Amino acid sequence: MGGPSLVWPGADLLLAKAAQRARVPYTLSVAGGATVEQAAKAAPDVFWLQLYRFWHDDHKIGFDLVRRAQAVEAKVLVLTLDVPVRTTRSRETYAGLAHEFRPNARMIYEMMARPKWLLALLRNGYPRFATISDYARPGAGTNEIIAFARARMGGAFSWEEVKRYRDAWKGPMAVKGILHPQDAEKAVALGIDGIWVSNHGGRQIEALVPTIDVLPAIAAAVGKKATIMLDSGVRSGQDVMRAVALGADMAFAGKSFLWAVAALGDEGPGYLIDLYIDELRASLGQIGAQSIAEARAATIRHPGAIAFAAKTRTARKR
Numbered sequence: 017m018g019g020p021s022l023v024w025p026g027a028d029l030l031l032a033k034a035a036q037r038a039r040v041p042y043t044l045s046v047a048g049g050a051t052v053e054q055a056a057k058a059a060p061d062v063f064w065l066q067l068y069r070f071w072h073d074d075h076k077i078g079f080d081l082v083r084r085a086q087a088v089e090a091k092v093l094v095l096t097l098d099v100p101v102r103t104t105r106s107r108e109t110y111a112g113l114a115h116e117f118r119p120n121a122r123m124i125y126e127m128m129a130r131p132k133w134l135l136a137l138l139r140n141g142y143p144r145f146a147t148i149s150d151y152a153r154p155g156a157g158t159n160e161i162i163a164f165a166r167a168r169m170g171g172a173f174s175w176e177e178v179k180r181y182r183d184a185w186k187g188p189m190a191v192k193g194i195l196h197p198q199d200a201e202k203a204v205a206l207g208i209d210g211i212w213v214s215n216h217g218g219r220q221i222e223a224l225v226p227t228i229d230v231l232p233a234i235a236a237a238v239g240k241k242a243t244i245m246l247d248s249g250v251r252s253g254q255d256v257m258r259a260v261a262l263g264a265d266m267a268f269a270g271k272s273f274l275w276a277v278a279a280l281g282d283e284g285p286g287y288l289i290d291l292y293i294d295e296l297r298a299s300l301g302q303i304g305a306q307s308i309a310e311a312r313a314a315t316i317r318h319p320g321a322i323a324f325a326a327k328t329r330t331a332r333k334r
């Protein structure tokens with residue numbers, strides 16, 4: 017996620033460190049509040065880097081970040097494909113996120129009432145988009161960095177561009193935002209190792225399908241050739257088990273980690289990882305599964321699963 021440090025100053029590295037301790041993957045957003053080098057240091061065994069489409073100057077920023085991620089031995093490169101345009105997010109506007117930060121009396125009162133948050137702010141400074149700030153003018157403020165990034169990113173990745181990143185990146189690579197088996201097949205044909213089934217946590221457009229509904233068809237199409245990942249709506253260990261039972265190899269969570277740092281500060285990410293693991297263990301135990309692999313073999317009912325047209329045609333032929 018971009019901007020976790022807006023919720024709790026320094027949150028990017030808190031998330032990275034908690035992930036490292038638990039040995040679960042941590043993905044730094046290109047819109048994150050830490051540099052590639054800082055994140056790799058905090059999470060040396062589990063650091064993944066996510067990129068948006070920085071098309072400007074023939075993807076100069078994108079490929080430079082690939083080089084830096086390679087230099088710090090990031091484990092996985094993730095290209096997010098599902099933000100071809102900036103959408104209107106009225107709740108962000110309503111919350112004042114779209115504007116220059118000008119604390120009003122209520123905000124100042126709220127900050128004063130939360131000394132731990134204030135301390136985190138003093139320790140970490142005002143949140144900056146550190147992942148890309150090196151490319152902007154030295155000393156540029158947050159708004160200038162946002163404007164700089166917005167002028168250089170956007171548009172849909174073409175498959176040719178995905179291939180260029182695939183060729184540049186020497187390790188495993190995932191594409192995020194896949195919702196159709198044909199896109200998954202196309203990505204795998206280009207040498208992509210991980211298919212990250214995501215609707216961006218419902219933030220881009222509400223009209224999208226729930227990821228759990230398209231997961232079975234995508235897993236059936238490419239599950240033997242790629243690692244299948246799922247996010248968007250994962251809120252518990254039980255949700256992780258559901259994802260696994262319907263074809264995912266891994267599940268990821270976004271907003272719940274923001275809520276965890278908002279509620280518990282420094283302790284939030286570690287607390288939530290433990291909660292996910294405990295709930296996952298208990299859920300597996302409850303269905304009589306000794307392992308994740310056994311959960312995958314569980315008999316399940318999912319009436320919402322979408323049967324895609326191509327699959328239906330094949331089924332009819334049979």
Ligand SMILES: Cc1cc2nc3c(=O)[nH]c(=O)nc-3n(C[C@H](O)[C@H](O)[C@H](O)COP(=O)(O)O)c2cc1C
Nearest residue numbers: 017018045047096216217247248249250269270271
């Ligand atoms: C505040 C916020 C910022 C996000 N920023 C990014 C981003 O920079 N790159 C990206 O690929 N996805 C981003 N996402 C989407 C998440 O990576 C993830 O797909 C989504 O949050 C998962 O759904 P969940 O929040 O229901 O767990 C963001 C999500 C949130 C809530």
